[in-house]
Amino acid sequence: MTTLPEIETLIPSPPKSTTGTAPGKIILFGEHSVVYGRPALAVPVSQVVATCVVSQAPKGTGVKINAKDIDKQYQVTDEKTNNPLRVAVQVALDYLDKSRFLDDITITISSTIPMASGLGSGAAVSTAIIRALAQHYEQSLESRIISDLVFEVEKLHHGTPSGIDNTVVAYNQPVFFQHAQPTVPLRVQEPLTFVIGNTGIKSPTHKVVGDLRRRREANPQCYDQMFDKMASLAMTARTAIETGNLAHIGACMTENHQLLDQIGVSSIILNEWVEIANRNGAFGAKLSGAGWGGNMIALTTSGQAESIARALSMVGAEQPLITQVEKGY
Ligand code: PMV
Numbered sequence: 001m002t003t004l005p006e007i008e009t010l011i012p013s014p015p016k017s018t019t020g021t022a023p024g025k026i027i028l029f030g031e032h033s034v035v036y037g038r039p040a041l042a043v044p045v046s047q048v049v050a051t052c053v054v055s056q057a058p059k060g061t062g063v064k065i066n067a068k069d070i071d072k073q074y075q076v077t078d079e080k081t082n083n084p085l086r087v088a089v090q091v092a093l094d095y096l097d098k099s100r101f102l103d104d105i106t107i108t109i110s111s112t113i114p115m116a117s118g119l120g121s122g123a124a125v126s127t128a129i130i131r132a133l134a135q136h137y138e139q140s141l142e143s144r145i146i147s148d149l150v151f152e153v154e155k156l157h158h159g160t161p162s163g164i165d166n167t168v169v170a171y172n173q174p175v176f177f178q179h180a181q182p183t184v185p186l187r188v189q190e191p192l193t194f195v196i197g198n199t200g201i202k203s204p205t206h207k208v209v210g211d212l213r214r215r216r217e218a219n220p221q222c223y224d225q226m227f228d229k230m231a232s233l234a235m236t237a238r239t240a241i242e243t244g245n246l247a248h249i250g251a252c253m254t255e256n257h258q259l260l261d262q263i264g265v266s267s268i269i270l271n272e273w274v275e276i277a278n279r280n281g282a283f284g285a286k287l288s289g290a291g292w293g294g295n296m297i298a299l300t301t302s303g304q305a306e307s308i309a310r311a312l313s314m315v316g317a318e319q320p321l322i323t324q325v326e327k328g329y
Helices: 004-010 084-095 121-136 143-158 164-171 205-218 220-243 246-262 268-279 302-314
Strands: 017-029 040-056 063-067 072-075 105-111 175-177 192-198 284-288 295-300 321-325
Touching: 017 121, 017 164, 017 220, 017 246, 017 284, 017 295, 040 121, 040 164, 040 220, 040 321, 063 084, 084 121, 084 143, 105 121, 121 143, 121 164, 143 164, 143 205, 164 175, 192 268, 192 302, 205 220, 220 246, 246 268, 246 284, 246 295, 268 284, 268 295, 268 302, 295 302, 302 321
Parallel strands: 063 105
Antiparallel strands: 017 040, 040 105, 040 175, 063 072, 192 295, 192 321, 284 295
C-alpha cells in the first residue's frame, strides 16, 4: 500500500513563482530643476501598478520575457543590450550574484501605468522586475539598493536622470529628494487628495530634458534663476505639507506650473487644464513629470475631487485618477 508521504512525493509541486509590484508616481514640485541639483518632492500613486511574476520554467527555456500587455514572448538575450527590460534583468541578476541568463525562468510583466506620461512607468517596471527576481532567489533587497539598481536602467530611458523616479517608486513613500543627498521621507500632516488628468500625449522624458538642456546652455543665468525659484517653492511647499496647509501647497503648485511654462515644458492643453482645475475649486494645479504632454495634477479636497475629474473629462482627460496621500508616512 502507498502511504500518504509517498503519494505527496509523487505529485509534482507547482512551479515556483514570485511576484514583485511597484506603484506609479507623481512629482509634486521640482521636475526639471531637480536635474540641475535643486530639491524635489514626489509621492507614489498606488492606483496604477507594474507587476512582475518570475516562474520556474522547463529546462532549456533560458530567461524568457513575457510582455503581457503587448502579447509578446521572447528570450531576453534576443533584445539589444541596451533594452531597458534586458538591463533591468541583468542588473538584478548581477547584484544577486546569479550567472547571467543561464537559469530557466519566465519573467511575466504587466503594467497599468501609462507609458511616457510622467507617471514613472519605466521605473515601476524595473522595480517590479528586480523585486520579483530577488524573491525568486530568496534574497531581500533594501529600498536603497533597489533604487540604485533601477537608476542604472533609468539612464537608458532618460539619458541624465536626476534619480527622483527610481527613488520614490523603490521607496514607495512620499520623498524629499535632492541629488547626492540622503533621501528624506516626507511627513504628510493632512491627507492630500490629487486629481490626475492624462492628456494622452506621449512625451519621452529624454526629449524634453534634452531640449531644455540646449536652451539652458544658450542662456544659463536666466534658466538657473528659474530653477532657484522652483527650489524655493519646493522648500516652502515641504513646510506646508508638513504643517498641513493645503491652500499654501496649492498656491505653490500653480506658481511652479507657471515657472515650468516659462522654461518651455508646458503646453496649451496643460495650461488650459490647470486653469480648469483651479476654476473648479482646486487649491492649485500643475503639470507633473517632464511636460509637453503627459499628466497634470490638481490638489483638492476629497469632496471636490469628483467634480474636478468631471470637468477634466469634459475637455478630454482620459479617465482622470483620484489619489490620496495619507497622513503620516
Ligand atoms: O519621466 P518623468 O516624466 O517622470 O519626468 C522626470 C522628471 C524630470 O525632472 C523631468 C527628469 C528627471 O530625471 O528628474
